[in-house]
Amino acid sequence: MGPMSRRLVLLAHGQFSPFGSKTANCIIRYLEDEVVAVLDRSQAGATARSILGFGGRIPVLATLTECLELRPTELIIGIAPPGVGCRKPGARRSRML
Numbered sequence: 001m002g003p004m005s006r007r008l009v010l011l012a013h014g015q016f017s018p019f020g021s022k023t024a025n026c027i028i029r030y031l032e033d034e035v036v037a038v039l040d041r042s043q044a045g046a047t048a049r050s051i052l053g054f055g056g057r058i059p060v061l062a063t064l065t066e067c068l069e070l071r072p073t074e075l076i077i078g079i080a081p082p083g084v085g086c087r088k089p090g091a092r093r094s095r096m097l
Contacts, residue, residue, distance in 0.1 A: 006034045009067045010078035016040040016060060018052055024078025028055040036070040037061045038078070 008031065010024040016038055018025065028035055028048050035058050038048060044062035048055025061067050067075075 006074055007036045007070065007072045008034050009036060009064075009070070009072040009075050010038045011075060012038055012040045012078040014040065014042050015079045016043050016051060021079045023076075023080060025052060027076065027078065028052065028058060032056060032058070036072055037067045039064065039067055039075075 008027065010021075010027060012021040012024045015021050016024060021040075024038060028038075032055055035048075035055070038058060038060045039062075040060050041062040043051060043060045046060045048058035048060070051060065
């Protein structure tokens with residue numbers, strides 16, 4: 001891993017699935033080597049492959065503390081709840097700040 005390598009965590013709480021987390025899914029499909037974890041407490045313990053059918057052994061973790069142990073460089077919101085558009089969802093806003 002070079003000095004500029006990204007280590008991504010994808011936030012998908014409660015929605016990590018083939019149809020519920022399209023943004024996260026595309027990142028996993030095209031940037032799999034950069035993704036260190038998916039953050040979704042409802043699917044914790046699974047892997048990206050077991051849920052999506054691709055993504056290898058990328059773990060799905062329940063807490064941000066677990067994700068931080070993997071030394072991520074970026075947290076990416078991997079879902080787009082209906083009606084939210086580009087606004088930050090209220091329930092997730094405190095986790096992002």
